[in-house]
Amino acid sequence: MPEIPPPLKPPKRVLLGPGPTTVEPRVYAAMQLPIVSHVDPFFYQVAEDIRIMLGPVFGTESHFRMVISGTGSSGMEAAIVNFTDPGTKFAVLANGYFCERISDIAGRQGASVVRLEKPWGETFTAEEARDFIAREKPAIVAYVQAETSTGIYLPGKAVCDAAHAHGALVIADCVTSLGAMPVDMDAIGIDIAYSCSQKGLSCPPGLAPIALSPLALERLRARTAPVRSFYFDLKLLDDYYEGAHRYHHTAPISMFYALREALAIITEEGLESRFARHRRNHLAFVAGIEALGLRMHVTDPANRLWSLNTVSVPEGIQDAKVRARLVAATGIDILGGFGPLAGKIFRVGLMGASSTQENVLAALEGLEAALGAEGYRPAGSGRAAAERFYAANPA
Numbered sequence: 001m002p003e004i005p006p007p008l009k010p011p012k013r014v015l016l017g018p019g020p021t022t023v024e025p026r027v028y029a030a031m032q033l034p035i036v037s038h039v040d041p042f043f044y045q046v047a048e049d050i051r052i053m054l055g056p057v058f059g060t061e062s063h064f065r066m067v068i069s070g071t072g073s074s075g076m077e078a079a080i081v082n083f084t085d086p087g088t089k090f091a092v093l094a095n096g097y098f099c100e101r102i103s104d105i106a107g108r109q110g111a112s113v114v115r116l117e118k119p120w121g122e123t124f125t126a127e128e129a130r131d132f133i134a135r136e137k138p139a140i141v142a143y144v145q146a147e148t149s150t151g152i153y154l155p156g157k158a159v160c161d162a163a164h165a166h167g168a169l170v171i172a173d174c175v176t177s178l179g180a181m182p183v184d185m186d187a188i189g190i191d192i193a194y195s196c197s198q199k200g201l202s203c204p205p206g207l208a209p210i211a212l213s214p215l216a217l218e219r220l221r222a223r224t225a226p227v228r229s230f231y232f233d234l235k236l237l238d239d240y241y242e243g244a245h246r247y248h249h250t251a252p253i254s255m256f257y258a259l260r261e262a263l264a265i266i267t268e269e270g271l272e273s274r275f276a277r278h279r280r281n282h283l284a285f286v287a288g289i290e291a292l293g294l295r296m297h298v299t300d301p302a303n304r305l306w307s308l309n310t311v312s313v314p315e316g317i318q319d320a321k322v323r324a325r326l327v328a329a330t331g332i333d334i335l336g337g338f339g340p341l342a343g344k345i346f347r348v349g350l351m352g353a354s355s356t357q358e359n360v361l362a363a364l365e366g367l368e369a370a371l372g373a374e375g376y377r378p379a380g381s382g383r384a385a386a387e388r389f390y391a392a393n394p395a
Protein backbone atom coordinates (compact mmCIF):
# COMPACT_ATOMS: atom_id res chain seq x y z
CA MET A 1 0.00 0.00 0.00
CA PRO A 2 1.35 3.45 -0.79
CA GLU A 3 1.81 5.75 2.19
CA ILE A 4 -1.04 8.21 2.61
CA PRO A 5 0.30 11.72 1.87
CA PRO A 6 -0.29 14.51 4.40
CA PRO A 7 -3.19 16.89 3.81
CA LEU A 8 -2.55 19.36 0.97
CA LYS A 9 -1.08 22.65 2.12
CA PRO A 10 -0.05 24.76 -0.88
CA PRO A 11 2.65 27.38 -0.19
CA LYS A 12 1.48 30.99 0.01
CA ARG A 13 2.26 32.65 -3.29
CA VAL A 14 1.54 36.02 -4.79
CA LEU A 15 1.07 35.05 -8.43
CA LEU A 16 2.83 37.74 -10.46
CA GLY A 17 4.08 35.56 -13.28
CA PRO A 18 2.68 35.13 -16.81
CA GLY A 19 -0.26 33.14 -15.36
CA PRO A 20 -1.91 31.58 -13.52
CA THR A 21 -3.08 34.69 -11.67
CA THR A 22 -4.74 35.29 -8.30
CA VAL A 23 -8.11 33.54 -7.98
CA GLU A 24 -10.68 35.46 -5.96
CA PRO A 25 -12.52 33.73 -3.08
CA ARG A 26 -15.83 34.05 -4.97
CA VAL A 27 -14.42 31.99 -7.81
CA TYR A 28 -13.12 29.30 -5.45
CA ALA A 29 -16.52 29.28 -3.74
CA ALA A 30 -18.29 28.69 -7.07
CA MET A 31 -16.08 25.64 -7.66
CA GLN A 32 -17.33 24.04 -4.45
CA LEU A 33 -20.97 24.03 -5.57
CA PRO A 34 -22.51 20.65 -6.38
CA ILE A 35 -22.03 19.58 -9.94
CA VAL A 36 -24.85 18.56 -12.24
CA SER A 37 -24.60 16.43 -15.34
CA HIS A 38 -23.04 17.86 -18.48
CA VAL A 39 -26.37 17.50 -20.30
CA ASP A 40 -28.50 19.04 -17.54
CA PRO A 41 -30.49 22.11 -18.65
CA PHE A 42 -28.91 23.92 -15.68
CA PHE A 43 -25.45 23.30 -17.13
CA TYR A 44 -26.50 24.52 -20.59
CA GLN A 45 -27.70 27.73 -18.93
CA VAL A 46 -24.30 28.14 -17.22
CA ALA A 47 -22.60 27.74 -20.62
CA GLU A 48 -25.03 30.27 -22.09
CA ASP A 49 -24.33 32.79 -19.30
CA ILE A 50 -20.62 32.43 -20.10
CA ARG A 51 -21.29 32.87 -23.82
CA ILE A 52 -23.21 36.08 -23.19
CA MET A 53 -20.63 37.60 -20.83
CA LEU A 54 -17.75 36.72 -23.16
CA GLY A 55 -19.10 39.01 -25.91
CA PRO A 56 -18.04 42.38 -24.49
CA VAL A 57 -14.76 40.94 -23.14
CA PHE A 58 -13.79 39.81 -26.65
CA GLY A 59 -15.30 43.01 -28.07
CA THR A 60 -17.60 41.13 -30.43
CA GLU A 61 -21.27 40.97 -31.27
CA SER A 62 -20.78 37.79 -33.22
CA HIS A 63 -22.97 35.06 -31.76
CA PHE A 64 -20.40 32.27 -31.96
CA ARG A 65 -18.51 32.23 -28.67
CA MET A 66 -17.80 29.17 -26.58
CA VAL A 67 -15.35 27.56 -24.24
CA ILE A 68 -13.03 24.69 -25.12
CA SER A 69 -12.34 22.19 -22.32
CA GLY A 70 -8.60 22.56 -22.00
CA THR A 71 -5.96 25.22 -21.35
CA GLY A 72 -5.02 28.09 -23.66
CA SER A 73 -3.16 25.74 -25.97
CA SER A 74 -6.40 23.86 -26.64
CA GLY A 75 -7.92 27.16 -27.80
CA MET A 76 -4.93 27.59 -30.10
CA GLU A 77 -5.29 24.07 -31.44
CA ALA A 78 -9.06 24.49 -31.99
CA ALA A 79 -8.51 27.82 -33.79
CA ILE A 80 -6.01 26.21 -36.14
CA VAL A 81 -7.43 22.74 -36.85
CA ASN A 82 -10.89 23.92 -37.84
CA PHE A 83 -9.48 26.17 -40.57
CA THR A 84 -6.39 24.31 -41.72
CA ASP A 85 -6.04 21.29 -43.97
CA PRO A 86 -3.07 19.64 -45.65
CA GLY A 87 -1.66 22.19 -48.07
CA THR A 88 -3.41 25.25 -46.58
CA LYS A 89 -1.12 28.25 -46.90
CA PHE A 90 -0.73 29.50 -43.35
CA ALA A 91 1.16 32.72 -42.60
CA VAL A 92 2.57 33.50 -39.14
CA LEU A 93 3.88 36.80 -37.85
CA ALA A 94 6.64 35.31 -35.72
CA ASN A 95 8.25 37.30 -32.92
CA GLY A 96 8.03 35.13 -29.81
CA TYR A 97 7.45 31.72 -28.30
CA PHE A 98 3.71 31.42 -28.91
CA CYS A 99 4.13 32.17 -32.61
CA GLU A 100 6.45 29.14 -32.66
CA ARG A 101 3.75 27.00 -31.12
CA ILE A 102 1.18 28.23 -33.67
CA SER A 103 3.59 27.37 -36.51
CA ASP A 104 4.20 23.94 -34.97
CA ILE A 105 0.48 23.09 -34.70
CA ALA A 106 -0.25 24.37 -38.23
CA GLY A 107 2.68 22.31 -39.55
CA ARG A 108 1.35 19.18 -37.84
CA GLN A 109 -1.93 19.74 -39.73
CA GLY A 110 0.03 19.59 -42.97
CA ALA A 111 -0.28 23.31 -43.63
CA SER A 112 2.33 25.05 -45.73
CA VAL A 113 3.63 27.50 -43.12
CA VAL A 114 5.29 30.77 -44.16
CA ARG A 115 6.70 33.17 -41.60
CA LEU A 116 7.71 36.77 -41.23
CA GLU A 117 10.32 36.81 -38.48
CA LYS A 118 11.39 39.46 -35.97
CA PRO A 119 13.64 39.29 -32.92
CA TRP A 120 11.82 38.51 -29.65
CA GLY A 121 10.72 41.87 -28.24
CA GLU A 122 10.24 43.68 -31.54
CA THR A 123 6.98 44.03 -33.44
CA PHE A 124 5.75 44.48 -37.02
CA THR A 125 4.93 47.75 -38.76
CA ALA A 126 1.73 47.99 -40.80
CA GLU A 127 3.83 48.08 -44.02
CA GLU A 128 5.77 44.95 -43.10
CA ALA A 129 2.57 43.05 -42.36
CA ARG A 130 0.92 44.30 -45.56
CA ASP A 131 3.90 43.46 -47.81
CA PHE A 132 4.24 40.01 -46.31
CA ILE A 133 0.55 39.15 -46.78
CA ALA A 134 0.43 40.64 -50.30
CA ARG A 135 3.53 38.63 -51.29
CA GLU A 136 2.50 35.30 -49.76
CA LYS A 137 -1.30 35.39 -50.39
CA PRO A 138 -2.06 32.94 -47.54
CA ALA A 139 -5.48 31.51 -46.69
CA ILE A 140 -4.87 32.07 -42.96
CA VAL A 141 -2.85 34.71 -41.16
CA ALA A 142 -2.00 34.18 -37.49
CA TYR A 143 -0.48 36.58 -35.01
CA VAL A 144 -0.18 36.93 -31.25
CA GLN A 145 -1.96 40.00 -29.89
CA ALA A 146 -0.34 39.69 -26.46
CA GLU A 147 3.00 37.86 -26.64
CA THR A 148 3.62 36.63 -23.10
CA SER A 149 7.18 35.52 -23.86
CA THR A 150 8.31 39.05 -24.80
CA GLY A 151 5.76 41.57 -23.43
CA ILE A 152 4.77 42.81 -26.91
CA TYR A 153 1.24 44.07 -27.67
CA LEU A 154 0.12 43.99 -31.31
CA PRO A 155 -3.56 44.99 -31.58
CA GLY A 156 -3.57 43.83 -35.23
CA LYS A 157 -5.72 46.21 -37.30
CA ALA A 158 -3.25 46.44 -40.19
CA VAL A 159 -2.77 42.67 -40.18
CA CYS A 160 -6.53 42.06 -40.38
CA ASP A 161 -7.09 44.70 -43.08
CA ALA A 162 -4.33 43.26 -45.27
CA ALA A 163 -5.51 39.69 -44.73
CA HIS A 164 -9.11 40.53 -45.63
CA ALA A 165 -7.99 42.42 -48.76
CA HIS A 166 -6.57 39.07 -49.92
CA GLY A 167 -9.48 36.92 -48.73
CA ALA A 168 -7.59 35.40 -45.79
CA LEU A 169 -8.97 34.68 -42.32
CA VAL A 170 -7.12 35.97 -39.26
CA ILE A 171 -6.39 33.99 -36.11
CA ALA A 172 -5.31 36.06 -33.11
CA ASP A 173 -3.87 34.68 -29.87
CA CYS A 174 -5.54 36.83 -27.20
CA VAL A 175 -4.51 34.66 -24.27
CA THR A 176 -2.81 37.44 -22.29
CA SER A 177 -5.00 40.32 -23.48
CA LEU A 178 -8.51 38.94 -22.79
CA GLY A 179 -9.91 40.45 -19.61
CA ALA A 180 -6.89 42.71 -19.06
CA MET A 181 -6.65 44.86 -22.20
CA PRO A 182 -8.99 45.58 -25.12
CA VAL A 183 -9.14 42.65 -27.56
CA ASP A 184 -11.56 44.65 -29.77
CA MET A 185 -12.27 41.66 -31.98
CA ASP A 186 -14.91 43.34 -34.21
CA ALA A 187 -13.22 46.75 -34.46
CA ILE A 188 -9.88 45.19 -35.34
CA GLY A 189 -11.34 42.54 -37.63
CA ILE A 190 -10.12 39.35 -35.95
CA ASP A 191 -11.88 36.24 -37.33
CA ILE A 192 -10.84 33.65 -34.77
CA ALA A 193 -9.80 34.77 -31.27
CA TYR A 194 -8.92 32.47 -28.40
CA SER A 195 -7.71 32.81 -24.84
CA CYS A 196 -7.56 30.89 -21.56
CA SER A 197 -9.14 31.07 -18.12
CA GLN A 198 -6.04 31.63 -15.95
CA LYS A 199 -4.60 34.93 -17.14
CA GLY A 200 -6.66 38.13 -17.48
CA LEU A 201 -9.83 36.32 -16.44
CA SER A 202 -8.29 35.20 -13.11
CA CYS A 203 -9.77 31.74 -13.01
CA PRO A 204 -7.83 28.52 -12.44
CA PRO A 205 -6.38 26.98 -15.64
CA GLY A 206 -8.55 24.55 -17.57
CA LEU A 207 -10.78 26.40 -20.03
CA ALA A 208 -10.13 28.24 -23.30
CA PRO A 209 -12.69 30.78 -24.55
CA ILE A 210 -12.89 31.09 -28.34
CA ALA A 211 -14.91 33.40 -30.62
CA LEU A 212 -15.53 33.37 -34.38
CA SER A 213 -16.49 36.23 -36.67
CA PRO A 214 -19.45 35.74 -39.04
CA LEU A 215 -16.94 35.23 -41.89
CA ALA A 216 -15.09 32.50 -39.96
CA LEU A 217 -18.41 30.87 -39.12
CA GLU A 218 -19.40 30.90 -42.79
CA ARG A 219 -16.11 29.15 -43.69
CA LEU A 220 -16.62 26.66 -40.88
CA ARG A 221 -20.14 25.83 -42.03
CA ALA A 222 -19.01 25.53 -45.65
CA ARG A 223 -16.44 22.88 -44.70
CA THR A 224 -17.23 19.44 -46.07
CA ALA A 225 -14.17 17.39 -45.09
CA PRO A 226 -14.25 16.43 -41.40
CA VAL A 227 -11.98 18.43 -39.10
CA ARG A 228 -8.87 16.36 -38.35
CA SER A 229 -9.57 16.48 -34.62
CA PHE A 230 -12.65 15.07 -32.94
CA TYR A 231 -12.18 16.84 -29.61
CA PHE A 232 -11.68 20.31 -31.10
CA ASP A 233 -14.29 20.07 -33.88
CA LEU A 234 -16.16 23.36 -33.45
CA LYS A 235 -19.20 22.15 -35.40
CA LEU A 236 -19.62 19.21 -33.02
CA LEU A 237 -19.02 21.46 -30.02
CA ASP A 238 -21.59 23.94 -31.29
CA ASP A 239 -24.06 21.10 -31.62
CA TYR A 240 -23.37 20.13 -27.99
CA TYR A 241 -23.60 23.56 -26.36
CA GLU A 242 -26.13 25.28 -28.59
CA GLY A 243 -27.79 23.21 -31.28
CA ALA A 244 -29.31 19.81 -30.60
CA HIS A 245 -27.41 19.52 -27.27
CA ARG A 246 -25.90 16.33 -28.61
CA TYR A 247 -23.34 14.81 -26.23
CA HIS A 248 -19.78 15.47 -27.32
CA HIS A 249 -17.69 15.20 -24.14
CA THR A 250 -18.25 15.59 -20.40
CA ALA A 251 -17.59 19.28 -19.88
CA PRO A 252 -15.67 20.11 -16.67
CA ILE A 253 -18.67 21.47 -14.74
CA SER A 254 -16.80 23.02 -11.79
CA MET A 255 -14.54 24.95 -14.14
CA PHE A 256 -17.59 26.33 -15.92
CA TYR A 257 -18.96 27.49 -12.56
CA ALA A 258 -15.61 29.17 -11.89
CA LEU A 259 -15.49 30.93 -15.23
CA ARG A 260 -19.07 32.10 -14.91
CA GLU A 261 -18.22 33.69 -11.56
CA ALA A 262 -14.98 35.23 -12.89
CA LEU A 263 -16.91 36.77 -15.79
CA ALA A 264 -19.56 38.07 -13.39
CA ILE A 265 -16.77 39.82 -11.44
CA ILE A 266 -15.48 41.37 -14.69
CA THR A 267 -18.98 42.48 -15.70
CA GLU A 268 -19.49 44.08 -12.27
CA GLU A 269 -16.17 45.93 -12.41
CA GLY A 270 -16.92 47.15 -15.94
CA LEU A 271 -14.47 46.75 -18.81
CA GLU A 272 -13.41 50.39 -18.96
CA SER A 273 -12.54 50.43 -15.25
CA ARG A 274 -10.82 47.10 -15.53
CA PHE A 275 -8.63 48.20 -18.44
CA ALA A 276 -7.87 51.52 -16.69
CA ARG A 277 -6.79 49.60 -13.57
CA HIS A 278 -4.44 47.41 -15.61
CA ARG A 279 -2.98 50.41 -17.44
CA ARG A 280 -2.46 52.42 -14.26
CA ASN A 281 -0.75 49.57 -12.39
CA HIS A 282 1.45 48.85 -15.42
CA LEU A 283 2.52 52.49 -15.70
CA ALA A 284 3.24 52.71 -11.96
CA PHE A 285 5.32 49.55 -12.21
CA VAL A 286 7.30 50.93 -15.15
CA ALA A 287 7.92 54.20 -13.23
CA GLY A 288 9.31 52.11 -10.37
CA ILE A 289 11.47 49.95 -12.64
CA GLU A 290 12.99 53.01 -14.29
CA ALA A 291 13.63 54.65 -10.90
CA LEU A 292 15.59 51.53 -9.92
CA GLY A 293 17.80 52.18 -12.95
CA LEU A 294 16.41 49.14 -14.82
CA ARG A 295 15.11 49.06 -18.41
CA MET A 296 11.94 47.62 -19.87
CA HIS A 297 12.72 45.02 -22.57
CA VAL A 298 10.11 46.48 -24.97
CA THR A 299 11.50 49.91 -25.85
CA ASP A 300 8.41 51.66 -27.25
CA PRO A 301 5.82 52.22 -24.46
CA ALA A 302 3.00 51.94 -27.05
CA ASN A 303 4.01 48.32 -27.75
CA ARG A 304 4.06 47.20 -24.12
CA LEU A 305 1.48 44.88 -22.62
CA TRP A 306 -0.16 46.19 -19.45
CA SER A 307 -0.72 42.62 -18.36
CA LEU A 308 2.83 41.28 -18.70
CA ASN A 309 5.88 43.41 -17.98
CA THR A 310 9.28 42.36 -19.27
CA VAL A 311 12.25 43.89 -17.47
CA SER A 312 15.84 43.52 -18.72
CA VAL A 313 18.07 41.72 -16.23
CA PRO A 314 21.01 44.01 -15.43
CA GLU A 315 24.53 43.07 -16.56
CA GLY A 316 26.25 40.58 -14.24
CA ILE A 317 23.09 39.52 -12.39
CA GLN A 318 21.67 35.98 -12.52
CA ASP A 319 17.91 36.22 -12.89
CA ALA A 320 17.15 32.82 -11.29
CA LYS A 321 18.94 33.85 -8.07
CA VAL A 322 16.97 37.10 -7.88
CA ARG A 323 13.67 35.27 -8.43
CA ALA A 324 14.56 32.64 -5.81
CA ARG A 325 15.32 35.39 -3.25
CA LEU A 326 12.14 37.24 -4.13
CA VAL A 327 9.85 34.26 -3.67
CA ALA A 328 11.61 33.14 -0.47
CA ALA A 329 11.39 36.59 1.12
CA THR A 330 7.94 37.70 -0.06
CA GLY A 331 6.10 34.79 -1.71
CA ILE A 332 6.03 36.85 -4.91
CA ASP A 333 6.32 34.47 -7.83
CA ILE A 334 7.60 35.96 -11.10
CA LEU A 335 9.19 34.16 -14.05
CA GLY A 336 12.27 34.60 -16.21
CA GLY A 337 12.63 34.56 -19.97
CA PHE A 338 13.08 31.54 -22.19
CA GLY A 339 14.40 30.74 -25.66
CA PRO A 340 16.50 33.66 -26.89
CA LEU A 341 15.50 35.65 -23.79
CA ALA A 342 16.62 33.03 -21.22
CA GLY A 343 18.48 34.83 -18.43
CA LYS A 344 17.83 38.19 -20.08
CA ILE A 345 14.44 39.28 -18.72
CA PHE A 346 12.15 39.06 -15.71
CA ARG A 347 8.48 38.55 -16.58
CA VAL A 348 6.15 40.25 -14.14
CA GLY A 349 2.45 39.65 -14.69
CA LEU A 350 -0.06 42.23 -13.48
CA MET A 351 -3.28 40.70 -14.73
CA GLY A 352 -6.77 40.21 -13.46
CA ALA A 353 -6.99 40.06 -9.68
CA SER A 354 -3.17 40.20 -9.50
CA SER A 355 -3.12 43.74 -10.93
CA THR A 356 -3.28 45.79 -7.71
CA GLN A 357 -1.44 48.76 -6.28
CA GLU A 358 -0.42 46.66 -3.30
CA ASN A 359 1.18 44.03 -5.56
CA VAL A 360 3.00 46.64 -7.65
CA LEU A 361 4.53 48.26 -4.56
CA ALA A 362 5.42 44.93 -2.97
CA ALA A 363 7.00 43.66 -6.21
CA LEU A 364 9.14 46.78 -6.60
CA GLU A 365 10.27 46.68 -2.99
CA GLY A 366 10.96 42.95 -3.16
CA LEU A 367 12.86 43.24 -6.45
CA GLU A 368 14.97 46.08 -5.07
CA ALA A 369 15.95 43.99 -2.04
CA ALA A 370 16.60 40.80 -4.06
CA LEU A 371 18.66 42.64 -6.70
CA GLY A 372 20.58 44.47 -3.96
CA ALA A 373 21.44 41.15 -2.28
CA GLU A 374 22.83 39.96 -5.63
CA GLY A 375 25.11 43.00 -5.88
CA TYR A 376 23.01 45.40 -8.00
CA ARG A 377 23.11 49.07 -6.97
CA PRO A 378 19.66 50.61 -7.61
CA ALA A 379 19.61 54.20 -8.88
CA GLY A 380 16.74 55.15 -6.55
CA SER A 381 13.67 53.76 -4.81
CA GLY A 382 11.27 51.99 -7.14
CA ARG A 383 8.53 51.89 -4.54
CA ALA A 384 8.75 55.65 -3.91
CA ALA A 385 8.56 56.40 -7.66
CA ALA A 386 5.47 54.20 -8.04
CA GLU A 387 3.86 55.86 -5.00
CA ARG A 388 4.47 59.25 -6.60
CA PHE A 389 2.90 57.96 -9.83
CA TYR A 390 -0.20 56.76 -7.97
CA ALA A 391 -0.54 60.08 -6.13
CA ALA A 392 -0.25 62.03 -9.39
CA ASN A 393 -2.65 59.69 -11.25
CA PRO A 394 -5.61 58.90 -9.02
CA ALA A 395 -7.84 56.01 -10.10
Ligand SMILES: *Cc1c(COP(=O)(O)O)cnc(C)c1O
Nearest residue numbers: 071072073098146148175176196
Ligand atom coordinates in the same frame (compact mmCIF):
# COMPACT_ATOMS: atom_id res chain seq x y z
C1 LIG B 1 -0.24 31.00 -21.78
C2 LIG B 1 -0.29 31.22 -23.24
C3 LIG B 1 -0.72 30.21 -24.13
C4 LIG B 1 -0.95 28.80 -23.71
O1 LIG B 1 -1.81 28.64 -22.70
P1 LIG B 1 -1.78 27.33 -21.75
O2 LIG B 1 -2.92 27.63 -20.84
O3 LIG B 1 -0.46 27.33 -21.06
O4 LIG B 1 -1.99 26.15 -22.59
C5 LIG B 1 -0.85 30.53 -25.47
N1 LIG B 1 -0.55 31.76 -25.93
C6 LIG B 1 -0.11 32.74 -25.11
C7 LIG B 1 0.21 34.08 -25.68
C8 LIG B 1 0.03 32.49 -23.75
O5 LIG B 1 0.48 33.47 -22.94
